[in-house]
Amino acid sequence: MQHPQHPRDGAQSDPGTALPRQAGPGAADADPAGPGAGEHPGAGVVGRLAATVERLRREVREAHAAADGRALVELAKGILVERLGCGPAQAALQLDSLAERAGVSTLELAADVINQASHDRIADSARDFVAAAGAGTEPASTALRLRSAETGALAADDVQAVARSVLDHALAPLGAAAVAIWAAHPDGSLSLAGSAGIAAAEAARWHHVPPGVPTAARSALTERRTVWFDTLAQAALPSVGQGQLTGVRVAVPAGTGGRVTGALEICWPGPLEPQPPAVQRQFEALAELCAHALETQPAAPGGPLAAATDQRLTELLDLVDGLNDPCLLLRPVFGPQGLTDFLISHVNTRFVDFAGRPPAAVACTRLLEAYPLAAEPGGLFQAVEHVHATGEPFRAAGMGLTALVDDVPLTAHADVSVSRHGDHVVVVWRLEDQAERVASLLQHAQRLGRIGGFDENLRSGAITWNETVFDLYGLPADAAPIPLEQLGLHAHRDDGHAIGRFLRTVLHHQRPSSTAFRLQRPDGIARHIRVVAEPVLDVHGRIVAVRGAYQDVSAQHWTEVALAATRDRLAHSEQETAARNRLALQLQHAIMPVGRGPLDLGGLRVAVRYRPAEKDHMVGGDWYDAVKLPSGRILLCVGDVAGHGIDAATGMVALRNALRGLAATGSGPAQLLGWLNTVTHHLTDSVTATAVCALYDPDTRLLRWARAGHLPPVLLRGGRAGTVPRVDGILLGAIADASYQEGSLTLEPGDTLMMYTDGLIERRDRPLQESLDALLATAERAQGDAGRAELEKRLDHLLTYSSADTDDDTCLIGIQVC
Secondary structure (H helix, E strand, O other): OOOOOOOOOOOOOOHHHOOOOOOOOOOOOOOOOOHHHHHOOOOOHHHHHHHHHHHHHHHHHHHHHHHHHHHHHHHHHHHHHHHHOOOHHHHHHHHHHHHHHHOOOHHHHHHHHHHHHOOOHHHHHHHHHHHHHOOOOOHHHHHHHHHHHHHHHHHOOOHHHHHHHHHHHHHHHHOOOEEEEEEEOOOOOEEEEEEEOOOHHHHHHOOEEOOOOOOHHHHHHHHOOOEEEOOHHHHOOOOOOOOOOOOOEEEEEEEEOOEEEEEEEEEOOOOOOOOOHHHHHHHHHHHHHHHHHHHHOOOOOOOHHHHOOOHHHHHHHHHHHOOOOOEEEEEEEEEOOEEEEEEEEEEOOOOOOOOOOOHHHHOOOEHHHHOHHHHOOOOHHHHHHHHHHHOOOEEEEEEEEEEEEOOEEEEEEEEEEEEEEOOEEEEEEEEOOOHHHHHHHHHHHHHHHOEEEEEEEOOOOOEEEOHHHHHHHOOOOOOOOOOHHHHHHHEOHHHHHHHHHHHHHHHHOOOOEEEEEEEEOOOOOEEEEEEEEEEEEOOOOOEEEEEEEEEEOHHHHHHHHHHHHHHHHHHHHHHHHHHHHHHHHHHHHHHOOOEEEEEEEOOEEEEEEEEOOOOHHHOEEEEEEEEEOOOOOEEEEEEEEEEEOHHHHHHHHHHHHHHHHHHOOOOOHHHHHHHHHHHHHHHOOOOOEEEEEEEEEOOOOEEEEEEEEOOOOEEEEOOEEEEOOOOOOOOEOOOOOOOOOOEEEEOOOOOEEEEEOHHHOOOOOOOHHHHHHHHHHHHHHOOOOOOHHHHHHHHHHHHHOOOOOOOOOEEEEEEEEO
16 A cells, blocks of 8 residues: 555545545445434534545545556557557547447557567467456456556556556456565665555555575566465464465566566465466566566655654564553654644554454544544544543543444444553554353343254254253253254144245355244144244355254234134124125115106106115115095104114114005094104104104195104295204104104295204204204205206206215105195
């Protein structure tokens, strides 16, 4: 990585750890009020600061990449100008057109054009790689990587920048995490001229290697060939970054014109599959670039060599690495306004980031970049700043440490110690051991959830159960655990197929899976169990173990069974209720159709409107009748049986038919209602009803009427609407013996009488009399010329402008005197 004092420092991140290094918000437009800001009081301002820093760093990286890309394109344009004999503008258009037709980017085509025109080692390496990889490889990708590295190296100001270009453009895509460029001197010593991906403090310790000291780079120089090491530990060779980069090392001699001037050392964080010879030739081409840089470029100013001149710093690094607790070595960073931040120049080998990031993601960053919330009052930054200014040691127990990772604040508590050593500050923390408390919480959670964990080593056959699994199986704690493959032997036979699919998914397809089955215990008790398992694979992708959990879901199962039975009963009840409602509606419609044309009865024109309830279960007992009796008089009646449903419908049928039969006796309305009350009280099952009964004599136009708790009829005469004179009468069925008053009036030609049920006017939010007054006003507005069609329009108008809100059925009869 770049030395801290280099102008490009902070703009480049370690390619192997580019994602984890995001200590703050990862996007320039991150919402400062996002999850991190909402959950921690300091995440607002500091979170925005961290987001701004990250955005600026990303823009610098993009600018560098764009500059390298422009150099490649300009070089390719120059080749086309010479080959085609055209101008620069025409060459640019030609390059874009060829790239579009080839289906590649302009950068890739530019690299390919340069390779075609060149005969250097980079071009040969790219062609060899394409030939070895076959037709399925994109030929421009390798050339682009190598040419981009070359362009960056040519534009670099020192060897440090060359190392960064080689790593970023050519080696990071191959999985490499760091590079080191060694300069060889006539006395046999080596010096670290430049590095990338290696902490500055670590590079300072390796700035000079005396003659005769065996290292990976010296092996390549001695043998004059590329040397591969699976691990430095196996080879017993020390080298830079060996504490953190423990994977494959490759050392390549670097020279030009037959003269070796140094070595290129490439570091991987882990194992690496064997590479084809074409890849090795790429390394040799890159080493040639490094050799050219060693001859033409100086070492990074203020770099490792300058940093290591302080013997006390070397001693401090040895002290820090010897500590058993996580430790940060901080160096102050000054700006125009004084102290601005501290650079984390080194982390020791025991360093563990409480936010879960690897050490390389924290090393060589600034303290407020890695831990932006340390800037809040009373936080870590304030303590470090005070110690650096005064030299007074700082100690705190249970101090809160917070890091922002992907806008989410992660907090830990630790015992913190801060002390100054020369110009550096050492921060040591010891995180609180919460393992015991977490284990206790996990144990209680497993007990409450009836969850037991298991782990089975498929190679050794060792099986580990916790106490809950033995309890679920009904086995003593000293019994032998049951292998997962024998699960079917302890399950209900009907669950064999489900268990078979579960085992094939985990053991054969090597994917996590789960299933539910009935466990047959030795004590005869059957338990409903859910098992979840996942395979554990080695580095070669082979399954070596299975781990998972059992959960007793018996209570949940029986609850679901009970709920299913309840749902079935409810569905059955709903079906029965719906059937009863349909029957009631059909019965009501059979006796009283919704619409009935006007009738001419003895000088009266009678029209009827019936509006059923909107909901089937609200089917009521409203009824009406208009019939000519044997005596020549006309029976007019309307009634309403209390309640809804089939009982109300059958009660309505009984009362309507009973009144028809009683009216054949020739008795008056009051007597008819008295007899109907007796029928209602004694011959029906708890039925009550209201009714209006009227008898009209066509010869005299005399209307006699009585009512049983019902609303009075409305008379329309001479453009005015009013109720007929009220008479007393209790509702039907309330008492055994009841008497009813009778009223009479003489109708005149053109008079209209309205008889209705309460569904026409009743409202929940106003008194009944107020609703009746509103009906009279509506009836007056609906008056028009006498006639058959006009009577029906009048009834339709009353129904349309009805203010009722009870969703009850409505019966309306209009009687007009001809």
